[in-house]
Amino acid sequence: MKQIYESTPKVNKEMGRQVGEYINTLTKPIGSLGRLEEMAINLAEMKNEPFPSVTPPGVLVFAADHGITSEGVSAYPQAVTKQMVRNFLNGGAAINVFSRQIGAILKVIDIGVATDIEHESLINQKVRYGTGNFYLEDAMSRQEAEQAMDTGYNQALQIIEEGAQCLILGEMGIGNTTSSSAILAVLSGKDISQLVGRGTGISDATFLHKTEIIKQALIRRNPNPNDPIDILAKVGGLEIAAMTGAMLGAASKRVPILVDGFICTIAALVASLISPSVNDYIMVTHQSVEPGHNIALSLVGKKPIIDLGLRLGEGTGAAISFPIIQSATLMLKEMATFDSAGISKK
Incomplete structure (x- = not known):
């Protein structure tokens, strides 16, 4: 199975970049959820999905x-x-x-x-x-x-x-x-x-x-x-x-x-x-x-x-x-953006 072992797909860094930009539109100061934001980006890169799930x-x-x-x-x-x-x-x-x-x-x-x-x-x-x-x-x-x-x-x-x-x-x-x-x-x-x-x-x-x-x-x-x-x-x-x-x-x-x-x-x-x-x-x-x-x-x-x-x-x-880790995914899926909540970004 050596060939199979060595065929691990690369994570999608572009997906992570897009998710990072989306996180910055959520109703919170930029970076204020610290490592949760980093986890969400990493999970999106791994799963190649903008709204990754980890459950069950x-x-x-x-x-x-x-x-x-x-x-x-x-x-x-x-x-x-x-x-x-x-x-x-x-x-x-x-x-x-x-x-x-x-x-x-x-x-x-x-x-x-x-x-x-x-x-x-x-x-x-x-x-x-x-x-x-x-x-x-x-x-x-x-x-x-x-x-x-x-x-x-x-x-x-x-x-x-x-x-x-x-x-x-x-x-x-x-x-x-x-x-x-x-x-x-x-x-x-x-x-x-x-x-x-x-x-x-x-x-x-x-x-x-x-x-x-x-x-x-x-x-x-x-x-x-x-x-x-x-x-x-x-x-x-x-x-x-x-x-x-x-x-x-x-x-x-x-x-x-x-x-x-x-x-x-x-x-x-x-x-x-x-x-x-x-x-x-x-x-x-x-x-x-x-x-x-x-x-x-x-x-x-x-x-x-x-x-x-x-x-x-x-x-x-x-x-x-x-x-x-689940909290990081729920942040992505369930938090409102500034636009959707009608909140001023300034």
Whole structure:
């Protein structure tokens, strides 16, 4: 699917210019709605429409396990991944609450949980039962990384076919901040000690141990910084690969991508490496407290919409930010112009 991945359409800057001019005719001082005006212009460029819509949003939560957890890098055992997937399927997780609030289409996909889960609402696309421990071996084969990406790509196309007007991506996988930090170290060239965070809330001793494990693993695996598939295969996660593919799928259909926190931003970086135009369809929704997120954001070149000290994942930050993005579209559609309202412009 490499050819498809690289065929992301360019955003329409002329449409953005026209929408910008129209915004200046609305009943408000020019520029007074700040970044909302910028969002409206960006959405118009992405969707190639003067009055873009983002509702309903589509939420894809990809779940997978990480072999690196056997090195003691997380505060929680691997079994929590499966338990949380059940929580998603039963409607009790944060992403369920916020998806209901915004009227989202929500899908939960098993892309690589270490055990089987039986549930009528679960989309089973398991590539393998968790990744390998990348301290000792590659996380997955190149073929498996590509399979996970293809699955994400197709899941994005499917939810868009069902009516999703923007895409929120979420993940669940104990150990995935370790993988994300490793990928970021490769892409940024920064020392791992600047990138590693507390994840789900690890102790000082575990933090130092996690940093050393990643440092040694990167020496052993030696991923090629110019080959995104090689990076995913050697130190990545199946859910990270799936989110990468989903972003490529959304961008191919001119659908805005609402990027969540640290792990999702790492997937966005990988997707932009594969197809640089994908970056034009990305809206970073919030600032994570993970220390690597700032560096990842500098590479993406995007400013987050909100900063509420979040570090949950699941797509929650993007779902919470969605009403702000929707406000930008409603401003365009529903505000009166000076002429239509009979208000003097002077």
